[in-house]
Amino acid sequence: MIITGDDPEYIAFVKARLRDQFLMTDLGPLRYFLGIEVSSTSDGFYVSQEKYIQDLLARAALGDERTVETPMELNVKLQLTDGDPLSDPTRYRHLVGSLVYLAVTRPVISYPIHILSQFVSAPTTVHYSHLLRVLRYLRGTITRRLFFPRSSSLQLQCYSDATWASDPSDRRSLSAYCVFLGGSLIAWKTKKQTAVSRSSVEAELRAMALLTAEVTWLRWLLADFGVSITTLSLVLSDNTGAISVARDPVKHELTKHIGVDAFYTRAQV
Template structure:
């Protein structure tokens, strides 16, 4: 059971008198009768007050994510997620939710918005199949604001082997619309992993975008129109095994020759985490780039294990990590020192210790089955849709997915 509430904080806060205000004595301050949005102290005051209230009620704050609180008894489990003053509550007991609602109502002014359907631009649809997350309305707003509602849809978000660089054609006279568009599309990647790679590429040119970059961004918009309701399905029948895929594209950046890291993590069959990000250093070989990508996902898997522990979900088995480079797998599993990798930072060797302690297990996967491939390069349409199908990324508004809706 989920419900969504919105709360406001009311407590004594003081501020200095504004310039030109002469009433009162020197050194006196103004007492605010209500918290003001915009003050730099407001968010901290709200979070401190709210978190302390929850802890006094009996909630335990997660160490992996401070915005998550859990309340566990012998018979019930309640979890609470906080984002500023918007709160999502999930519980195995309606009684526990009612008790929590009454408690919060005595300390804060809250508004119960009922069952979770819309949260921070993310639409939530539930059924016996699972929970589907998408941003259809948010996508429609972007298309409307950019004048692309009537544009012709595309099958892929970016051309294969795009030739983009900082010197691509004429710079835009006003880069603000481009920056705003990329910022909005970055938020859309929360439920659209299929555009993570192109947005990662386009976000590199925020300082001086050109006509070519803007045209590439509009191609992403035309691709989004092809499936407005596409999003992630969190399967109700999924197992609780952490599975990761890591990949890299060696020296792919034309400006810095840095490699690109791409990975995705599943909880059973459900996609829960992914990333497409440029590496911070230049890798001297494709094997080194792959190894750095494996080290990056190993930290993500470690954090997810900690998060599962805070949510009272045991994960005693090793997390599985798949890579398509045999040399990188040998380096990760071999504890012997190699002169060829002596320049790699110590933190990259974290993956070795995870394998030795038994929390991580590596395995080889063929390039054709490497699901993280879509986070490092632009794929042809047939391969892109094949990977999305395996990730259970689907459009619930299509006729074949009507059963996902409540």
């Protein structure tokens, strides 16, 4: 059990009451929980999964010591028919499942794992080679950690992006976002869009709508925690067309096919 808070007397009181009712041992400050390592310093907290990665690499039994600079090559378009089917896909499925959990502290692998997880039903040799690349990247960056400073601003700053028609199998786009609370990265996601976007502007606008919903929920959640967010939450996008549509309610002919995403984003603003 994890007890959080900043009142040491009340924390001690809760522990004493729990010991009266349950057989339990106080393990002290949080250091390791479900494969996640937490270290505390005067500046803040570091969160990592170094031991988890070591165990994962041992299970993968890579035949070399190579490392790579990035988890996936640029502009890779994987398809179901690439390569030869694996005779036993069990290892592929096991490794992909483990990497999904690893993305809890390694947001940089969120995108490649999203791509590779789409082939778990029938993986091929090409898919497996790209999976091994992710493992080699992790081997070379095993000591990297997420940092959460003790003192930070309470402004939410959010980044949205999309890849238009990037999936060659169904031409659907990918939405991606990340959210910072001050200097702390607190949320990120890569997700295939549910509909085919007919322009890059539409794809980017759908990504903005996904992020807008996340930011709205985070503001409610922080309010429930007693954290008052009085500043504006910045939602940043690199597509001027999507920004223009989100701002301008007059462009009916240009946005009619997009549906409710433009209006939802504008309503939240």
